[in-house]
Amino acid sequence: MAVIVSELEELQLAVLELKRELNAIIVAHNYQRPEVQDIADFTGDSLELARRCVGTEAEVIVFCGVRFMAETAAILNPFSTVLLSHPDAGCPLADMIDVETLGEWKESYPQASVVAYVNTTAAIKAESDFCCTSANGVEVVNAVPAEEILFIPDWNLGHYVSTKTDKKMILYPGFCYVHDRITAEQVELARQRYPQAKVLVHPECRPEVIDLADAALSTSQMLRYAKQSSDEVFLIGTEEGILHPLRKQNPEREFHIITSDFICADMKKTTLEMVWETMQTRSNVVTIPEETRTRARQSIDRMLEIT
Ligand code: 13P
Ligand code: SF4
Numbered sequence: 358m359a360v361i362v363s364e365l366e367e368l369q370l371a372v373l374e375l376k377r378e379l380n381a382i383i384v385a386h387n388y389q390r391p392e393v394q395d396i397a398d399f400t401g402d403s404l405e406l407a408r409r410c411v412g413t414e415a416e417v418i419v420f421c422g423v424r425f426m427a428e429t430a431a432i433l434n435p436f437s438t439v440l441l442s443h444p445d446a447g448c449p450l451a452d453m454i455d456v457e458t459l460g461e462w463k464e465s466y467p468q469a470s471v472v473a474y475v476n477t478t479a480a481i482k483a484e485s486d487f488c489c490t491s492a493n494g495v496e497v498v499n500a501v502p503a504e505e506i507l508f509i510p511d512w513n514l515g516h517y518v519s520t521k522t523d524k525k526m527i528l529y530p531g532f533c534y535v536h537d538r539i540t541a542e543q544v545e546l547a548r549q550r551y552p553q554a555k556v557l558v559h560p561e562c563r564p565e566v567i568d569l570a571d572a573a574l575s576t577s578q579m580l581r582y583a584k585q586s587s588d589e590v591f592l593i594g595t596e597e598g599i600l601h602p603l604r605k606q607n608p609e610r611e612f613h614i615i616t617s618d619f620i621c622a623d624m625k626k627t628t629l630e631m632v633w634e635t636m637q638t639r640s641n642v643v644t645i646p647e648e649t650r651t652r653a654r655q656s657i658d659r660m661l662e663i664t
Contacts, residue, residue, distance in 0.1 A: 361462060368630065371372040372629065372632055373396065375633065375637060379636060381416065381417035382417075382419070384399045384420055384422075386403070386416060386422035386576075386598075387577065387580070388596040388598035393629055394598070398438075401454060403490045403491070403492075404490040404491075404577070404664070406426060406429075406430070407418075407429050408445055408661070410429070411434070413434060414625070416437060417438045418440070419632065420440065420441055420643070421442040421627050423448045424441060424446075425451045425477060429475060429646050431643045431650070432463075432482070432645060432650050439642070439643040440642060442627040445623075446627060448533055448623060450474075450532065450533040451476045451589070453531035454481060454531060455555070459509065462473045463507065466506045466527050468609045469503065469509070470486075470501045470503035471484070471486045472485065472501060472627040473485035473487070474489060474509065474510060476511065476533075477583055481487050481509070482652075486654055486659070487659045487663075491560050491575040492577065492578055493663070494517070494560070495521040497664070498526070500663045503524075504525060505525045508526050509529040510529050513532060513537060513561050513564065517567055530586065535561075536559055536594075539562055539616060540563075540566070541564055541569055542617055547615045548569075551613060553588075554588075554590040555571045555572075556615075557572050557592070557593055557651065558615075559573065559595035559596075560574075566594065574612060577602065579583060583606070584606060589610050590610070591603070591610065592613055593613065593619075594615045595619065596619055596620065598621075598625075
């Protein structure tokens with residue numbers, strides 16, 4: 358009997374073949390397109406992907422996500438070549454603070470320790486004391502040996518952390534355009550449609566949205582929450598890519614996105630074709646000057662030691 362292989366399957370097989378040739382691993386963020394997540398060795402949130410990349414023996418790490426994430430992999434693995442799945446996949450939030458501006462803020466708050474959300478460039482991490490992710494922001498801030506924290510660059514996450522700590526938090530006014538545009542009214546409307554649903558939102562959402570939710574969680578924390586919960590219906594307040602693993606891991610449950618336009622354009626730049634092309638041409642190599650890399654690594658290592 359003839360086996361019919363679809364174009365998608367052919368492409369998936371070609372990517373897997375290149376993976377063997379390059380001695381590569383493919384990692385993908387939970388926001389990536391379903392077909393990209395499906396060919397990855399590991400999927401996860403920013404914290405999990407950072408952890409997974411530590412000490413890998415793969416010669417090449419193909420990072421399906423956005424630039425700051427691939428930079429984190431490169432910081433942690435100087436002996437692997439890191440390829441970013443699309444040359445222009447950036448994070449507008451990470452680009453909201455530059456080294457000069459951070460320097461001015463540090464001068465204004467000389468007592469404060471700088472805690473940088475992982476959604477920052479390597480150069481910013483190099484100028485920061487600690488790194489954190491959405492999964493461990495509270496834990497990191499509480500563990501920092503300083504009473505004053507300059508939290509950069511996401512002020513919604515910073516505000517959320519400030520509700521869980523006694524420390525004085527100075528918040529830099531950056532935001533993620535994808536999460537910040539969701540309103541409390543939209544959450545209320547979604548709740549009216551699904552009154553029995555548990556509402557899970559990302560801490561990059563505004564405070565009034567988080568106040569209406571049952572939990573504020575990183576993407577992988579949402580996956581764990583749904584798996585352990587006895588609830589059957591969930592309203593999800595983060596980028597729609599997370600619906601793929603949520604539904605795959607919990608086929609008997611219902612997941613609805615709070616608004617249909619919950620889409621990060623940069624995360625969606627990576628297609629399976631792009632992954633293949635990047636690997637085939639070994640392009641989009643992420644390089645970080647060694648001095649920046651070692652200083653940025655310190656802030657990430659301090660986070661990994663805490664969590
Ligand atoms: P996670 O912290 O869940 O990985 O999310 C990263 C991100 O970019 C959120 O917009
Ligand atoms: Fe950056 Fe927001 Fe996209 Fe996350 S969802 S990568 S924070 S722009």
